[in-house]
Amino acid sequence: MTMPSLTRRDALLLAGGAALVASVSPIGLIGTALAAPKPGLAAPAFSATDSNGKTHNLADYKGKTVILEWTNHLCPYVAKHYGTDNMQALQREATKDGIVWLSVISSAPDTQGYVKAEEANKLTAERKAAPTAVLLDPMGKVGRTYDARVTPHMYIIDASGKLVYMGGIDDKATTNWDDVKTAQNYVRAALDDMAKGKPVSNAVTRAYGCTVKYDS
Amino acid sequence: MNRSGHFTRILAVFAVFLGISGTAVSASPVKTDHVTAKIVAEPGTLTPGSTLWVMLHLKIKEGWHTYWKNPGDSGQPPEITWELPDGVSAGAIEWPYPEPLPYGPLLNYGYSHDAYHLVPITLASNWTEGKPVDLKATVNWLVCADICVPESGSFNVSIPTADTPQQTSLDAALLFQEARAKLPVEMDWSAGFAKAGDKFILEITGPNLQSGNIKKATFFPNEWGLVEPSAPQALNARANGLSLALTPGQKPDTKKFDGVLVLTEAVADGPVTRAFKISARHDENIAAAAPVGALPINLSGDSAGSANDLGFLTAVLFAVLGGIILNLMPCVFPVLSMKAMALIRHAEKDMSTVRLHGLAYAGGVLLCFAILAGALIALKSGGQSVGWGFQLQSPIFVAAMAYLFFLLGLNLSGVFDVGGSLLGAGSGLAARSGYSGSFFTGVLAAIVSTPCTAPFMGVALGYALTQPAAQSIGIFLALGVGFALPYLVLTFVPALVRLLPRPGAWMERTRQFLAFPLYASVAWLIWVIAIQTGPNGVFAALGGMVLIGFAIWLWTLARGSGAGGSIVARVLSLGSVAGAIALMVGLTALAPGSSVTRMAAGQTANGPTYESFSADRLSALRAAGTPVFINMTAAWCITCEVNDRVALASKTIANRFDDLGIAYLKGDWTNGDPEITALLESFGRSGVPLYVLYGPGDAKPVLLPQLLTETIVLNALQNLSTKSQITAKPDRSSS
Numbered sequence: 001m002t003m004p005s006l007t008r009r010d011a012l013l014l015a016g017g018a019a020l021v022a023s024v025s026p027i028g029l030i031g032t033a034l035a036a037p038k039p040g041l042a043a044p045a046f047s048a049t050d051s052n053g054k055t056h057n058l059a060d061y062k063g064k065t066v067i068l069e070w071t072n073h074l075c076p077y078v079a080k081h082y083g084t085d086n087m088q089a090l091q092r093e094a095t096k097d098g099i100v101w102l103s104v105i106s107s108a109p110d111t112q113g114y115v116k117a118e119e120a121n122k123l124t125a126e127r128k129a130a131p132t133a134v135l136l137d138p139m140g141k142v143g144r145t146y147d148a149r150v151t152p153h154m155y156i157i158d159a160s161g162k163l164v165y166m167g168g169i170d171d172k173a174t175t176n177w178d179d180v181k182t183a184q185n186y187v188r189a190a191l192d193d194m195a196k197g198k199p200v201s202n203a204v205t206r207a208y209g210c211t212v213k214y215d216s
Numbered sequence: 217m218n219r220s221g222h223f224t225r226i227l228a229v230f231a232v233f234l235g236i237s238g239t240a241v242s243a244s245p246v247k248t249d250h251v252t253a254k255i256v257a258e259p260g261t262l263t264p265g266s267t268l269w270v271m272l273h274l275k276i277k278e279g280w281h282t283y284w285k286n287p288g289d290s291g292q293p294p295e296i297t298w299e300l301p302d303g304v305s306a307g308a309i310e311w312p313y314p315e316p317l318p319y320g321p322l323l324n325y326g327y328s329h330d331a332y333h334l335v336p337i338t339l340a341s342n343w344t345e346g347k348p349v350d351l352k353a354t355v356n357w358l359v360c361a362d363i364c365v366p367e368s369g370s371f372n373v374s375i376p377t378a379d380t381p382q383q384t385s386l387d388a389a390l391l392f393q394e395a396r397a398k399l400p401v402e403m404d405w406s407a408g409f410a411k412a413g414d415k416f417i418l419e420i421t422g423p424n425l426q427s428g429n430i431k432k433a434t435f436f437p438n439e440w441g442l443v444e445p446s447a448p449q450a451l452n453a454r455a456n457g458l459s460l461a462l463t464p465g466q467k468p469d470t471k472k473f474d475g476v477l478v479l480t481e482a483v484a485d486g487p488v489t490r491a492f493k494i495s496a497r498h499d500e501n502i503a504a505a506a507p508v509g510a511l512p513i514n515l516s517g518d519s520a521g522s523a524n525d526l527g528f529l530t531a532v533l534f535a536v537l538g539g540i541i542l543n544l545m546p547c548v549f550p551v552l553s554m555k556a557m558a559l560i561r562h563a564e565k566d567m568s569t570v571r572l573h574g575l576a577y578a579g580g581v582l583l584c585f586a587i588l589a590g591a592l593i594a595l596k597s598g599g600q601s602v603g604w605g606f607q608l609q610s611p612i613f614v615a616a617m618a619y620l621f622f623l624l625g626l627n628l629s630g631v632f633d634v635g636g637s638l639l640g641a642g643s644g645l646a647a648r649s650g651y652s653g654s655f656f657t658g659v660l661a662a663i664v665s666t667p668c669t670a671p672f673m674g675v676a677l678g679y680a681l682t683q684p685a686a687q688s689i690g691i692f693l694a695l696g697v698g699f700a701l702p703y704l705v706l707t708f709v710p711a712l713v714r715l716l717p718r719p720g721a722w723m724e725r726t727r728q729f730l731a732f733p734l735y736a737s738v739a740w741l742i743w744v745i746a747i748q749t750g751p752n753g754v755f756a757a758l759g760g761m762v763l764i765g766f767a768i769w770l771w772t773l774a775r776g777s778g779a780g781g782s783i784v785a786r787v788l789s790l791g792s793v794a795g796a797i798a799l800m801v802g803l804t805a806l807a808p809g810s811s812v813t814r815m816a817a818g819q820t821a822n823g824p825t826y827e828s829f830s831a832d833r834l835s836a837l838r839a840a841g842t843p844v845f846i847n848m849t850a851a852w853c854i855t856c857e858v859n860d861r862v863a864l865a866s867k868t869i870a871n872r873f874d875d876l877g878i879a880y881l882k883g884d885w886t887n888g889d890p891e892i893t894a895l896l897e898s899f900g901r902s903g904v905p906l907y908v909l910y911g912p913g914d915a916k917p918v919l920l921p922q923l924l925t926e927t928i929v930l931n932a933l934q935n936l937s938t939k940s941q942i943t944a945k946p947d948r949s950s951s
Contacts, residue, residue, distance in 0.1 A: 075364070150289070150290045206441060211290045
């Protein structure tokens with residue numbers, strides 16, 4: 001026969017072809033990005049440690065409304081809401097109604113807003129803040145899961161685990177403390193809607209503030 | 217008069233003196249930790265009933281930035297609170313186009329180094345004659361590096377309204393020139409958007425919008441929520457325009473799709489960046505215009521969107537997959553099916569021969585793709601913006617493809633038979649020479665695949681063009697492998713061949729059926745020609761196809777008839793083919809923008825009247841000592857078009873040209889013109905635009921910059937009149 005070398009080549013080619021075809025099949029997995037949180041869908045799960053060493057999982061709070069507040073005490077926009085007692089008042093109102101309020105600090109070490117556990121507790125006491133817990137997220141895991149971009153960035157999750165609000169705390173994107181009085185507070189409005197059993201009318205708004213200082 | 221009255225009068229006189237003291241009208245700068253801020257008035261006079269522009273200029277510390285009206289993912293734009301006397305009003309800020317400011321995974325829109333904010337100040341007509349306008353402003357701004365600092369400043373500006381000529385301050389003039397060059401302009405392009413999958417497609421079309429020289433395009437939305445700032449924007453060329461694929465933001469309000477499009481075009485002496493106001497309306501036809509198999513062109517890699525995030529291996533995989541799917545495209549499927557059917561006919565015979573044919577076919581495919589890759593890389597390194605399918609921007613190529621598909625369709629329809637070797641569907645298969653037949657079938661298949669694209673392919677090729685030559689060719693070869701793979705697998709796996717149906721009458725019917733996808737491709741290519749060259753082009757292409765049909769008929773006659781008749785027939789046939797080719801080449805004359813009437817003497821709306829440029833006319837004018845303004849432009853030069861409309865099309869300019877007796881010569885370099893080329897070279901330029909102003913007498917020519925604004929032109933004319941002491945008539949325009 002004239003073709004022994006061809007047969008070997010055949011085999012190689014066939015093997016190569018098969019390998020290519022086999023490697024092409026996992027294509028379905030390529031390009032899957034993390035699903036960004038969207039109101040109306042289930043809120044992404046998270047797990048984080050608070051400033052007292054306790055671990056919190058979203059699943060723990062099934063049956064309760066949860067509010068996530070991204071914060072950075074050195075950001076002038078956050079200072080506007082804490083300096084006017086606006087944030088603390090909201091925290092008190094919410095926690096009184098049995099809502100779980102979690103402040104989240106996603107600043108990476110050595111960036112603006114980064115605090116260790118005891119400093120976080122000191123700040124809470126000084127500012128007379130009233131969150132249920134302060135979650136320390138220096139690796140930015142929770143922040144990235146929720147696509148938190150600025151401080152303050154607010155998320156409301158209802159008792160069934162569905163995300164119902166994400167965005168800014170109010171509609172005046174300034175550092176001017178006077179604007180707090182005249183601004184429309186989106187979080188309060190959303191909680192009112194939920195209390196009345198209505199869907200939240202402004203489910204997505206623009207969050208304003210300083211960028212979250214993620215690492216890298 | 218009592219003492220305080222005297223004192224007040226002295227103060228008033230003193231204040232007026234200060235107002236016309238010849239320094240630029242501005243408040244003293246406010247210096248903060250990161251910014252030096254000042255408010256400057258534009259050189260000019262503020263008269264009752266008119267408007268004068270002032271500018272808030274923020275000079276920002278290195279490494280810090282301020283924000284655009286839509287700051288992006290975070291940030292806050294500056295806010296001006298005016299305190300104005302009665303009868304004075306301030307309009308909204310006009311913003312120069314921003315730059316993208318990345319911060320980790322986020323993106324802001326803003327300015328670094330210098331931020332300009334232009335505000336129109338309007339004076340009521342009943343303003344007291346000579347009384348200066350005292351403006352007070354409080355400005356808040358946010359300046360950020362990796363942290364943000366809110367800052368503010370207070371300003372007092374006094375603008376004189378006395379009719380004394382204000383000495384122009386060079387600083388203020390330069391600042392305004394810089395700022396105005398960056399203001400978005402309106403063009404008469406049409407903008408539409410539609411949702412396509414999970415993206416917004418923004419499509420811009422305009423009669424002279426040839427996107428071949430665009431190096432970069434970015435869309436900045438006016439409002440938050442419409443477009444995700446940090447997502448890449450994939451740029452695609454369209455016939456007479458371009459499209460951008462944008463990722464929707466968190467709250468896209470599809471009733472208003474407004475923003476600023478910033479384009480960087482490669483012109484004669486380097487890139488020119490210009491911003492355009494876009495207000496897009498929803499247009500469902502846009503999403504439909506991007507089906508698989510239609511114009512797929514991706515311009516040079518910088519804006520290849522998500523392709524940049526691909527790894528090399530992923531790109532290779534995508535290319536292989538795309539190549540496999542490409543076999544199903546209407547351009548390719550008929551060719552491949554005929555080849556497969558030839559395979560069926562000879563499956564009974566020697567399998568190893570069949571395999572060799574398969575390898576020959578694959579070789580042809582790979583060679584063709586390698587050559588294409590080489591050509592694209594060579595063109596790209598030569599500075600052209602190219603991408604897969606770039607050749608489709610040339611009507612000649614489109615017509616050639618249309619002719620080819622027409623020919624193949626006629627062959628499949630049975631109109632003529634070229635001894636079977638056209639598609640390898642004949643007895644040549646058994647002979648050794650049949651291998652070259654298979655090789656060329658591979659080449660043919662690769663060629664006919666070029667107008668089509670497949671899923672995954674666009675992304676892979678977009679990525680390929682951003683990579684160095686070796687990787688680029690690798691990805692193209694991967695495409696070739698994918699493309700050749702189905703046929704190769706058929707030739708190597710005997711079991712599969714046995715699965716193919718037995719030869720029969722159905723083959724002939726299938727062959728005739730497969731002509732129709734080819735005719736459909738012809739129809740689509742004629743549509744492309746229609747867009748590129750209009751009805752005349754369509755007529756020329758269709759006429760060419762008639763000639764080809766005629767040539768084929770003559771050729772078949774020639775084969776059947778005797779010696780003498782056959783020569784005549786063959787000669788006539790060749791003549792027809794030559795005619796078809798001539799028509800095809802003639803299509804370039806029909807490319808838009810080169811219509812014969814374009815460069816007759818004319819006038820852009822409101823602008824000065826011009827004559828067509830010629831070297832003789834220029835020398836004649838110069839010999840007579842007439843001042844001349846030369847504008848060299850071309851249809852495919854967007855910058856030229858924008859300058860024409862924005863800087864050279866106003867009554868003010870027309871009047872100044874009249875007053876100064878300037879002759880305006882306009883040269884159209886669209887199809888090249890040796891006289892224009894010579895002039896360009898004499899100024900050391902290799903392309904357009906070129907703006908030259910010759911003063912009266914034998915004044916030396918002055919070159920104007922490639923990015924023109926009305927101010928630049930007016931200033932140049934001003935210098936002209938001052939230098940030559942021509943007395944200009946008083947300014948006719950009052951606002």
